[in-house]
Amino acid sequence: MTIFLSLLLIFGHAQQGTYELNVTVENIKEPKGQLIIAIFNSKEDFLEKPFKSQTVAVSQNSENIKFTDLPQGHYSVSIIYDENKNGELDKNFFGIPTEGFGFSKKSMGAFGPPSYNDTKIKMDSDEAITIPLKYM
Numbered sequence: 001m002t003i004f005l006s007l008l009l010i011f012g013h014a015q016q017g018t019y020e021l022n023v024t025v026e027n028i029k030e031p032k033g034q035l036i037i038a039i040f041n042s043k044e045d046f047l048e049k050p051f052k053s054q055t056v057a058v059s060q061n062s063e064n065i066k067f068t069d070l071p072q073g074h075y076s077v078s079i080i081y082d083e084n085k086n087g088e089l090d091k092n093f094f095g096i097p098t099e100g101f102g103f104s105k106k107s108m109g110a111f112g113p114p115s116y117n118d119t120k121i122k123m124d125s126d127e128a129i130t131i132p133l134k135y136m
Contacts, residue, residue, distance in 0.1 A: 017071075018068070018070055018072075019070050019071075019072065019124070019125060019126050019127065020066060020067065020068050020070070020126045020127075021039070021066070021067040021070055021075070021077075021123065021126075021127050021128075021129070022064060022065070022066050022067075022126075022127070022128040022129070023037060023065045023066075023067070023077060023128075023129055023130075023131060024063070024064050024128070024129070024131070025037070025062065025063045025064075025065065025079055025130075025131055025132075025133065026130060026131070026132045026133070027061075027100070027132040027133040027134075028058055028060070028061045028062065028063065028100070028133060029061075029081075029100065029133075029135065030058075030083070031058050031059050031060050031061060032083060033058050033081065033082050033083035033084065033085055034055050034056060034057050034082045034085055035055070035056045035058055035063060035065070035079055035080070035081055035082070036053065036054075036055050036079065036080040036082055036087070037054050037055075037056065037065050037077065037079050038050035038052075038053040038078050038079075039052045039075050039077055040075065040077075040116065041074065041075055041076075043115075043116040046115075047078060047113060051075070052067055052070075054067070071123075072123055072124050073122075073123055074120040074121065074122055074123070075104075075120060075121055075123055076116050077103065077104035077119070077121075077129070077131065078102070078103050078104075078113075078119075079100075079101060079102040079103070079131055079133065080099065080100075080101055081099050081100030081101065081133050082099060083100075084099075089101055096136045097136050098136070099135075100133035100135050101133065101134060102131040102132060102133045103118075103119045103131065104119045104120070104121050104129055104131060105120075106131065106132065107119045
């Protein structure tokens, strides 16, 4: 019985699987500062509470970031090009970003960031996406 339960747990985990997401960030205007890459797995947490995140030092005009062990599901990716390394997207007096940013599916909001639904990608296999940074 113990062997049967163990096999059932192993088989169940293999069925669900985890996947890898490779994110290529392009259009980095100067190789300085850092990228803050956040992955969100729900509309409620979008842009507030990342499921996973990484901060990567910028050394070239294009960077590759790998996320592993992502369960099957939908995810949205946001990127901040934090040139001054203060840990946030700087904005001017009018609330317009003064640093680069980007979202999965190359989405842009009309007046503010795009929605979770406009940026989400389905993970049911390993994926590779490219996000070019935008500047205002």
